[in-house]
Amino acid sequence: MEEGPTRIMLAVNQSTIKGYPHPSISSKRAFEWTLQKIVRSNTSGFRFLFLHVLVPDEDGFDEVDSIFASPDDFKELKKRDNARGLHLLEYFVTRCHEIGVASEAWLKKGDPTEVICLEVKRIQPDFLVVGSRGLGPFKKVFVGTVSEFCAKHAECPVITIKRREDETPDDPVDD
Template identity: 80%
Template sequence: MEGEPTRIMMGVNESTIKGYPHPSISSRGAFEWTLQKIVRSNTSGFKLLFLHVQVPDEDGFDDMDSIYASPEDFKDMKNRDRARGAHLLEYFVTRCHEIGIPCEAWIKRGDAKEELCHEVKRVQPDFLVVGSRGLGPFQRVFVGTVSEFCAKHAECPVLTIKRRADEAPQDPVDD
């Protein structure tokens, strides 16, 4: 008797150094590692659940002067954010379809660590996979670490995949 597929939720984000719409080094690495080490050739035994959390800019205008904002500026910003998120998720969904792994993907807006834990509680995956940028202790204080927060607070097992040393940019904050 065949059981339900193992549901793996993955938190994914876009690259800060390669630009839109490429996945971050950490997200892509965690995804590829999951395919190679967990899924392997058992594509029907797994379902991947991709969550991209868009972190709003402090004033929402990505370095634009919000004092001159019009209603049309807000509409354009929302459309741009939707398109960026859809393009990012398209990478993962397309790869899954190419190799025959069932998947779902969606976007939330807010603080990445909080939204990941909230969605884990709502969706109840078997486990969560997140990439890690490998920040040092000083950088962690200022940048924060989503993977550590999720490991402590998510209501499922959390697997943190480190970036390979040869993939790390000069500044680990970049991804």
């Protein structure tokens, strides 16, 4: 039986420092680590499956304390959010294209922990790669950790890549 390329799902998010369309330090690190340590020169043997989960703001207004007067106002917000997520994914897909690795990318909305695990179940990748900020136990309680949740609940092997010490911003919660 002939098998296709190894399918690597990579959950990516935007930088909390620079915002969209910049990838987070952890997402970039996870991607680059996977290229260097797993893909190496075997670009035809792998396919990246990039997933970005748009997290809805609690009130749905994304830092905007305005009153919206028409349904078109909301359509514009949705278009803007989707465009931001697409620009983030474009970074990774473009990089794959430059080096000759096949890739796919898509956006979902919701809680990243739940959405990533549901997408793993639906897509059934060979493994999932997620970046980690490497927060200590105290900060994890308040911030939460997507990588830890995925490691426990995803229905495939999970590789968690920590960012390097020299990549950590002044506030490790930032990424």
